[in-house]
Amino acid sequence: MKKILLLCLFFVTMLTARADDGYRLWLRYELVSNPQLLANYRNAITSIYFAGTSAAIIAAKDELQMGLEGLLGRKYVLQNNLSSNQLVIGTPKSSPVVAGLSLNAQLAKAGDEGFVIVNSKKDQKNIIAIVGNTDIGVLHGVFHFLRLLQTQQNIQSLSITSAPKIKYRLLNHWDNLNRTVERGYAGYSIWNWHTLPGYIDQRYIDYARANASIGINGAVVTNVNANATILTKEYLEKVAALANVFRPYGIKIYLTARFSAPIEIGKLKTADPLNAAVKQWWKDKIDEIYKYVPDFGGFLIKANSEGQPGPQDYKRSHADGANMFAEALAPHGGIVMWRSFVYSNESPEDRLKQAYAEFKPLDSKFKNNVAIQVKNGPLDFQPREPFSPLFGAMPKTPLFMEYQLTQEYLGFSTHLVFMAPLFKEVLNADTYQKGKGSTVAKVLDGSLDGLTLSGMAGVSNIGNDINWTGHLFGQANWYTLGRLSWNYELSSAQIANEWIRQTFGNTRQLVDTVDKIMLSSREAMVNYMTPLGLHHIMGYGHHYGPAPWFDKASRADWNPVYFHKADSVGIGFDRTEKGTNYLSQYAPEVKKVYENIDTCPEEYLLWFHHVPWNHKMKSGRNLWDEMCYRYYAGVDSVRLMQKQWNSLEKLVDKQRFNQVKMLLAVQEKEAVWWRNSCLLYFQTFSKMPIPAGYEKPDQTLEYYKNLNFPFAPGNGR
Numbered sequence: 001m002k003k004i005l006l007l008c009l010f011f012v013t014m015l016t017a018r019a020d021d022g023y024r025l026w027l028r029y030e031l032v033s034n035p036q037l038l039a040n041y042r043n044a045i046t047s048i049y050f051a052g053t054s055a056a057i058i059a060a061k062d063e064l065q066m067g068l069e070g071l072l073g074r075k076y077v078l079q080n081n082l083s084s085n086q087l088v089i090g091t092p093k094s095s096p097v098v099a100g101l102s103l104n105a106q107l108a109k110a111g112d113e114g115f116v117i118v119n120s121k122k123d124q125k126n127i128i129a130i131v132g133n134t135d136i137g138v139l140h141g142v143f144h145f146l147r148l149l150q151t152q153q154n155i156q157s158l159s160i161t162s163a164p165k166i167k168y169r170l171l172n173h174w175d176n177l178n179r180t181v182e183r184g185y186a187g188y189s190i191w192n193w194h195t196l197p198g199y200i201d202q203r204y205i206d207y208a209r210a211n212a213s214i215g216i217n218g219a220v221v222t223n224v225n226a227n228a229t230i231l232t233k234e235y236l237e238k239v240a241a242l243a244n245v246f247r248p249y250g251i252k253i254y255l256t257a258r259f260s261a262p263i264e265i266g267k268l269k270t271a272d273p274l275n276a277a278v279k280q281w282w283k284d285k286i287d288e289i290y291k292y293v294p295d296f297g298g299f300l301i302k303a304n305s306e307g308q309p310g311p312q313d314y315k316r317s318h319a320d321g322a323n324m325f326a327e328a329l330a331p332h333g334g335i336v337m338w339r340s341f342v343y344s345n346e347s348p349e350d351r352l353k354q355a356y357a358e359f360k361p362l363d364s365k366f367k368n369n370v371a372i373q374v375k376n377g378p379l380d381f382q383p384r385e386p387f388s389p390l391f392g393a394m395p396k397t398p399l400f401m402e403y404q405l406t407q408e409y410l411g412f413s414t415h416l417v418f419m420a421p422l423f424k425e426v427l428n429a430d431t432y433q434k435g436k437g438s439t440v441a442k443v444l445d446g447s448l449d450g451l452t453l454s455g456m457a458g459v460s461n462i463g464n465d466i467n468w469t470g471h472l473f474g475q476a477n478w479y480t481l482g483r484l485s486w487n488y489e490l491s492s493a494q495i496a497n498e499w500i501r502q503t504f505g506n507t508r509q510l511v512d513t514v515d516k517i518m519l520s521s522r523e524a525m526v527n528y529m530t531p532l533g534l535h536h537i538m539g540y541g542h543h544y545g546p547a548p549w550f551d552k553a554s555r556a557d558w559n560p561v562y563f564h565k566a567d568s569v570g571i572g573f574d575r576t577e578k579g580t581n582y583l584s585q586y587a588p589e590v591k592k593v594y595e596n597i598d599t600c601p602e603e604y605l606l607w608f609h610h611v612p613w614n615h616k617m618k619s620g621r622n623l624w625d626e627m628c629y630r631y632y633a634g635v636d637s638v639r640l641m642q643k644q645w646n647s648l649e650k651l652v653d654k655q656r657f658n659q660v661k662m663l664l665a666v667q668e669k670e671a672v673w674w675r676n677s678c679l680l681y682f683q684t685f686s687k688m689p690i691p692a693g694y695e696k697p698d699q700t701l702e703y704y705k706n707l708n709f710p711f712a713p714g715n716g717r
């Protein structure tokens with residue numbers, strides 16, 4: 001009996017040990033599963049020499065000890081002298097031993113945040129050196145080394161020199177002070193402003209660890225639709241407490257600045273950026289911020305967009321506004337990220353043209369600590385958009401990339417979509433600014449125009465859900481932002497592979513299958529939501545689900561009908577010279593390809609053209625049939641993803657397996673909803689049948705039109 005009880009206990013413990021709620025993200029540090037490899041790793045690492053005493057070094061040491069204990073099942077005590085099979089870690093400045101490794105040539109390429117990891121021999125001893133020019137570089141190196149172990153790489157002939165290609169690598173949290181998250185689908189904000197500064201939630205530390213592990217070095221912690229209260233003394237104390245948590249991990253804190261703050265909390269009568277009292281107010285405020293946070297990063301500002309206050313309220317330009325902040329931040333080393341996502345209520349102009357029209361004339365007007373932060377596409381984070389024409393149009397101004405990790409238009413946190421292919425598509429796009437090969441990536445990293453500020457930001461998908469992102473696979477998009485901003489040359493497949501191995505394990509079948517799911521997921525979504533260049537046909541306001549029929553919004557360009565323009569002739573938005581001529585904002589080479597209906601890539605067809613229903617597509621099908629084909633293919637892909645996932649039941653812990661399984665079922669249902677409702681609606685214009693052989697929609701168009709979601713998440717302020 002006792003034996004049976006013990007046995008039961010054993011199995012229960014086994015099961016609970018296998019359960020995983022996803023909290024640990026990609027930093028799971030599970031015991032290396034391959035026994036041979038485990039033995040090799042243990043032989044190669046018998047001790048650690050770790051130089052330095054700073055907070056960053058302590059964070060790195062703690063991480064390494066924790067990581068190795070998990071991965072290799074051994075506790076490591078730090079040693080003061082060199083021995084064989086040792087990890088030797090530090091900077092040349094902090095240790096003569098490290099300086100003696102003669103890694104100067106490599107270190108010259110590692111910069112302030114990068115690192116060198118090499119196998120080396122010192123005094124006849126085999127060692128692995130993890131070295132940086134700075135303590136933060138060392139921390140990044142340690143995280144990279146742990147990644148090598150977690151992904152089961154060979155560590156016998158390491159020769160790595162790594163430095164970030166992009167300087168500012170940021171998360172943008174659209175988090176409100178009351179903890180709601182604009183367009184957030186993973187619970188409430190992780191920032192508990194009420195209990196700060198006294199209470200430091202472990203989550204803040206784990207957040208910083210996760211970011212440091214992928215090289216993210218900044219966090220804008222407040223919503224772009226800003227609240228001036230964050231700039232008051234009481235809140236700055238809270239900001240300082242967060243900054244203290246982030247600092248050892250090489251992460252700077254940034255805030256959003258509400259343009260009208262001088263009126264709201266400063267009791268001034270105006271916020272005119274050329275007014276001396278206003279300027280002084282911001283200067284004093286910024287000096288005050290730096291007293292609380294000596295390494296404060298700067299401001300992200302949304303002005304004169306969607307009702308936010310800004311310089312144009314005083315007939316001043318975006319440059320006047322941005323430069324006012326820039327002047328006050330410059331002495332402290334802070335920067336201004338001024339958003340180009342502007343479109344005015346009054347202008348009837350094609351909304352896509354407005355950012356370019358407002359910002360291009362201001363090229364060269366900004367101070368040198370100002371960057372313009374541009375959304376990847378000209379509209380608003382759709383499943384697929386062409387690149388924003390601002391990339392390639394402002395050679396004198398640093399442009400930061402803004403991606404959206406939170407899935408406002410991509411199925412919220414119930415749809416699995418791996419965004420690396422979306423991000424890469426934009427980075428690889430050719431602007432032709434200086435002839436062929438002028439990719440968005442080269443504009444972004446400053447190399448095309450010799451600019452030194454460079455940045456990439458992702459609107460965060462993080463909330464206080466136990467697994468951070470709601471959908472487990474949302475973690476992969478956070479991971480991607482970090483890895484790509486560090487090195488945009490990594491392929492989507494490489495990033496997926498790394499993430500899977502760290503998140504789920506290294507079993508071949510597991511890695512290969514999840515890889516297939518991830519790499520097909522974005523195209524699947526484009527197909528079942530907005531194939532062939534359709535855009536913004538989501539539910540009004542909350543953006544949940546399909547509503548291509550919606551035409552009741554107060555502004556024309558908030559209506560899906562404005563964007564798809566379906567009629568009895570065809571469908572799509574004519575942005576050629578015959579239409580809004582948006583295409584003229586691109587370089588002639590780009591324009592030429594897109595303006596011709598025969599050379600325009602089909603994935604952008606309805607973005608640029610109003611196309612007749614019977615237009616012959618490359619497949620030989622007419623447009624209507626092709627549209628049906630795509631919508632059905634999208635649903636089929638989700639069903640395949642389900643099958644693939646189900647085949648992994650034995651290889652993934654129960655909790656995470658079931659979570660993803662349930663969410664894929666939701667996704668399938670919603671993909672069918674998208675397909676059926678869009679096709680039934682567009683059919684009222686095409687008057688053509690859904691081709692034979694396809695399953696027929698099981699609901700009427702009326703049914704879909706009547707669906708209502710008053711409490712769809714993410715909409716609250």
Ligand code: BDP
Pocket residue numbers: 182183224225302341380381408
């Ligand atoms: C839109 C969102 C809105 C944001 C805005 C922005 O719907 O909630 O405030 O973008 O980026 O996509 O400022």
